[in-house]
Amino acid sequence: MGARTGAQFLEGLRRTKREIWVDGERIVDVTAHPKLRGGAESLAAIFDRQHEFAADCLFADPETGAPTNVSHMIPRSREDLLRRHAGLVRLSEGSMGIMGRTPDYMNMKFSAFASAPEVWAGADGRNERGAHNVVAFQRRLARDDVSLTHTIIQPTVDKRTDARIVGNKVTIRKVGETADGIVVRGARVLATLAPYADETAVYPGQPIPPDAADYAVSFAIPLDTPGLKFLCRDSAAAPGADPFDKPLSSRFDEQDAFCIFDDVVVPWDRVFIDGDVAIYNSMRATGYAIHMTTQSTVRALTKLEFAYGLATRMAELIGDHSPATTEMLGELACYVRLTANALELSLEKGWERADGVWFPDGAVLEPMRSMLPVWMPRVAEIITLVGSHNLLTTPSRAQLDDPALRPLIDEMLHGADGATADARAAVFRLAWDFVGSTLGGRGFLYERFYLTSAARNKQMLHTRFFDRTRSQALLDDMLSRDARR
Numbered sequence: 001m002g003a004r005t006g007a008q009f010l011e012g013l014r015r016t017k018r019e020i021w022v023d024g025e026r027i028v029d030v031t032a033h034p035k036l037r038g039g040a041e042s043l044a045a046i047f048d049r050q051h052e053f054a055a056d057c058l059f060a061d062p063e064t065g066a067p068t069n070v071s072h073m074i075p076r077s078r079e080d081l082l083r084r085h086a087g088l089v090r091l092s093e094g095s096m097g098i099m100g101r102t103p104d105y106m107n108m109k110f111s112a113f114a115s116a117p118e119v120w121a122g123a124d125g126r127n128e129r130g131a132h133n134v135v136a137f138q139r140r141l142a143r144d145d146v147s148l149t150h151t152i153i154q155p156t157v158d159k160r161t162d163a164r165i166v167g168n169k170v171t172i173r174k175v176g177e178t179a180d181g182i183v184v185r186g187a188r189v190l191a192t193l194a195p196y197a198d199e200t201a202v203y204p205g206q207p208i209p210p211d212a213a214d215y216a217v218s219f220a221i222p223l224d225t226p227g228l229k230f231l232c233r234d235s236a237a238a239p240g241a242d243p244f245d246k247p248l249s250s251r252f253d254e255q256d257a258f259c260i261f262d263d264v265v266v267p268w269d270r271v272f273i274d275g276d277v278a279i280y281n282s283m284r285a286t287g288y289a290i291h292m293t294t295q296s297t298v299r300a301l302t303k304l305e306f307a308y309g310l311a312t313r314m315a316e317l318i319g320d321h322s323p324a325t326t327e328m329l330g331e332l333a334c335y336v337r338l339t340a341n342a343l344e345l346s347l348e349k350g351w352e353r354a355d356g357v358w359f360p361d362g363a364v365l366e367p368m369r370s371m372l373p374v375w376m377p378r379v380a381e382i383i384t385l386v387g388s389h390n391l392l393t394t395p396s397r398a399q400l401d402d403p404a405l406r407p408l409i410d411e412m413l414h415g416a417d418g419a420t421a422d423a424r425a426a427v428f429r430l431a432w433d434f435v436g437s438t439l440g441g442r443g444f445l446y447e448r449f450y451l452t453s454a455a456r457n458k459q460m461l462h463t464r465f466f467d468r469t470r471s472q473a474l475l476d477d478m479l480s481r482d483a484r485r
């Protein structure tokens with residue numbers, strides 16, 4: 001089939017009778033319910049967007065020739081990397097970078113997974129069947145343009161023992177086998193996009209201990225698989241709100257769900273890892289983290305650019321040219337430029353693996369996983385500081401349309417330099433929805449944790465990924481100068 005349209009995406013959601021709970025309600029049609037409809041429509045618009053910007057977003061499937069989303073591409077040249085990058089930028093613009101888990105996020109991971117079946121198979125080929133299943137699944141993902149959610153993190157039960165996993169009897173694990181497949185039981189967090197996904201994937205995140213073989217499972221299954229349940233967080237969607245009043249909440253709540261596997265049978269052809277801890281712990285060798293960080297940094301850059309534009313417009317609307325505000329706007333510009341620099345350099349330093357697959361430079365992008373979770377909350381703080389009480393003196397659409405109120409609003413709630421009350425309210429409402437609404441609060445949490453915490457990422461950068469050669473050489477050079485000045 002290749003790249004789907006928005007209408008085809010929505011039709012697919014209606015067909016899959018998933019078990020999605022929001023508040024006390026099991027929602028049957030996620031495309032129609034007031035708490036979920038806005039997100040479904042925005043994602044449908046992103047499916048349409050890939051056709052609208054086909055030159056950037058689509059490429060010809062190497063085997064079928066069908067137009068396919070670029071996030072499924074296994075890049076085989078520098079041109080492929082650049083092409084894919086342009087498509088990712090276009091896709092991120094569909095939600096101003098606010099939706100973190102548009103399907104391209106997972107597509108990128110699986111294109112890396114499928115590019116390295118030997119990692120899934122193990123050095124001695126002992127998991128050939130799993131490797132074959134991963135490759136077949138990725139082909140289906142690309143050809144049917146599947147929307148995929150995922151869970152890689154074990155739920156917190158008791159932080160004193162969670163790291164060992166074994167024994168907590170909560171994290172998903174294999175509990176049996178049938179003729180049809182493995183039986184899994186347990187939970188994982190946190191399936192962003194769950195109501196809007198066709199399938200869900202479970203695959204390795206953090207390493208697990210050698211004696212945790214039952215927990216070393218990886219697979220992907222349709223959302224309507226019996227026993228699979230998603231408990232969504234409270235909706236941030238502002239059902240029924242006029243989009244003028246809640247411009248972001250009414251559109252971009254992608255949802256997050258606690259994922260329960262209640263004795264779920266995973267068919268054999270969907271099992272990627274079945275009890276092999278060494279293979280489970282080796283997934284970084286596929287290069288998936290580079291793809292993941294590429295997609296998420298592109299998405300973050302769009303959000304930062306949007307935030308910079310928003311904060312600048314806010315200041316203009318209230319004639320705020322103070323040194324304090326100007327400095328904060330400059331700080332936002334720094335975050336934009338530094339993020340753009342990282343992406344540009346990662347492409348410039350793109351490299352070819354021995355098998356001909358190309359990657360952006362992962363070392364250049366790695367620090368973004370530590371810094372963006374710190375910068376994003378600061379961005380929200382700057383918008384709050386620039387906005388002050390103006391974030392709340394924002395007439396609603398209904399107030400603006402009220403014939404008795406309107407003249408008073410025009411007289412007393414306009415902006416600087418002739419800015420109309422409508423223009424001012426639209427921008428400050430947008431800003432409050434960005435930082436102060438339920439969606440804004442969820443966005444704060446997302447940016448802090450969606451690629452694990454900044455603290456953990458900084459520790460991993462220092463202990464595992466950073467090349468210290470030059471730093472050590474400089475230090476040793478200095479130390480050796482004692483005798484020579």
Ligand SMILES: Cc1cc2nc3c(=O)[nH]c(=O)nc-3n(C[C@H](O)[C@H](O)[C@H](O)COP(=O)(O)OP(=O)(O)OC[C@H]3O[C@@H](n4cnc5c(N)ncnc54)[C@H](O)[C@@H]3O)c2cc1C
Nearest residue numbers: 150151152153189190191192445446449450452453455456
């Ligand atoms: C909105 C949202 C959406 C998400 N979507 C998904 C999804 O779609 N799929 C998925 O699989 N997961 C998802 N996650 C889960 C996410 O991957 C985890 O929340 C993340 O890995 C952090 O794990 P944790 O919540 O257990 O926190 P922890 O890592 O335990 O961190 C909790 C606190 O402890 C601190 N901390 C932890 N470890 C260390 C350390 N070694 N040193 C110092 N401090 C430390 C952290 O800084 C933090 O303050 C999502 C999370 C959020 C909030």
